[in-house]
Amino acid sequence: MKSFEYGDSEVGRKEVLVGVANMVIGFGVLTLPRTVANATHSIDGWISISLGGLIVIFFAGVLAKLISRFPKKNLHEFTSLIINKPIATILTFLFASYMMLFVCYEMRVVAEISKLYLFDRTPTEVICFVFFLVTIYAVSGPSTVILRLNLLFMPIILFIILLLIVMNIGFFEFKTTKPFFHTGWSEILRGSKETIFSFLGFEILLFYNAFINETKNTVKFTIMGMAIPLLLYLLVFVFVVGVFGVEVAENTLYPTAELAKRVEIPGGFFERFESVFFTIWVVTLFSTASMAFDVTLLAFASIFLKKIKRMTFIFFLSPLIYIIAMSPQNFAETSIFGEWISYLGIGFSMFMPLLLLVIAMMRGVKGNG
Template sequence: MTKSFEYADREIGSKEVSYAVSNVVIGLGILTLPASIVVATNSSDGWVSILLGGLIAIGFAWMLTRLAVRFPKQSYRDIAASLTNRPTANVLTLSFAFYTFLYVSYEVRGVSSISKLYLFDRTPVEAICFVFLLVLVYGVSGPSISLLRLNLLFFPIILLILTAVLALSAGDFDYERLKPFFVTPFPKLLIAAKETAFSFLGFEILLFYNLFVNRPKKLGKAVFIGMLMPTLVYLLVFLFVVGVFSTEVVANTLFPLAELAKQVEVPGGFFERFESVFFAVWVMSLYCTAVMAFDVTLIALQSVFPKASRMSLIFLLTPFVFLVAMQPTNLQEVRLFSEWISYLGIIVAWVFPAFLLIAAKARRVKPDA
């Protein structure tokens, strides 16, 4: 008997999970993280905070994975209903949907603001936002499985362009700019680690994409690899931008990685504006992040309101995504908006599921039960 074509199956394997987790985590945070960390720490000690934040995020990712493994092929709402009751499960799921809805709005606004700053300086932010939102609507109109497999195409390209930026910047890297080492008090490192943890939000999508995982027993390894890649990327980017620009310059730069891409010169003069290539590719990452968050919002709402069609929810939510995305009037308000969403995400997407895992352990629910 011949096996059916693998990609015709409505399931995903370990590679899709790892790529999806990495892509959704890296997103927009990598552009702003170095500046936030440098301000909160001394010298180049921010790498310690990034490592601490990564370990915290990996710890929560492990807890969410253990929860998902105990309930294979079930959505977050079904898991919560099994451990609590339907009204509580509905509240937890709707709060998660509200968080991902705000997350989509932030990503849309972030893409629009950065695109206007570096690519389309004469185009209104509203127009960029509207066009990007239309592309998101097109993406979420299809099946979720297609969006997850899109990461297999985009993520290697994103890693390639990031590697190129770092490699071409190596000539300007000065090790002396990283000194002195270990001069930041540990309490300040912990405070900065909180900022770093915000940049690791996103892996919680696995609670909903658990529906499509074909090998639940390998979910833990896939998520660990998916979280390890952003941690290493954050560390490398931070050390490079500090080594190239110094902490004083990074602290006063909105998007240090973008500025690093701007000063890159390709040997031979093949690209006069390499940052245009960088941003064109980076929009792929931001698109994947936003479209998966939008998709999770729809899955969450449909699990609570099963009679609501996917397209109806899309047309209902899209205008509100646009309106919320347009509320911040400047980049400072966009950053504040991001901070509010991050606090909400920590509570709704990390802490609440962690309590559900405790409940599952108390009820002795075993993996693959």
């Protein structure tokens, strides 16, 4: 046993794998079957999910390759080495703003889902506020604590999804999945675009790289972490179509939630399995929001060279985050808000790391420069 694996200021390979997986597995599991079914209109959506997932895994590998060249350094630090400090400051500020918007979206989504399935008489504003208070409490401590929490949450999340699938095997009808391989490539590619949106989140490694104690296997464990949500997305999509059919999947707001409603556990131990399912899923979204908020704080702190205390950032950013989160007036506006954040995410998680890696390789910049 290596003692540094449990040091307060460092995390190991397991935290990287589970942290990436938990960040990606979030709201997408609830909505991906609907968005992909709307694009492909058939079970061929599994091709879209596979294609989109492989594309994102490639770029996740690129990002992991970039950070592995600069052990213990964050985005601001290694961008300063690759290009220059002014450009690094601008990119870091934009990245911090993107992650802050990501937190806003996660908070609003949690509030909407909780009101729909758990607290139907509680105002959305109250649910969002309470959830945000818990998130603030989480990010008030060390970043490594948040990463280690994923080790606790991930087995529970995987268990509840697999239980959901197993309990719906009896409702699965093979005939509802037919016909196969009749969807055009334009529809397949449109479905892949929606899939890519659901795979964003691994860009947190641009700042969590500073806490990783072994960087030589970062690429391997990042790819493994991305493979987990890919397999889960494929499994959930196939079962949603197999149980409900494509037409129902296209017109249901949260198809995965409907799977949970169909579960019947003998003996009446859980009369409403969907409540258990969403309780666990709120925990997942809490973990995602906490990591996003934590990275936001780390990004702003790197710009100001830690001259401003963490709690000061929290104090000033929290009201702004809450106001932005509550700005969308309805589900349609919330969806548009999330779509624009996803486009930003593609830029920061795919194109920016690829560009930085190419420049670093051309200039031969590595490590301490």
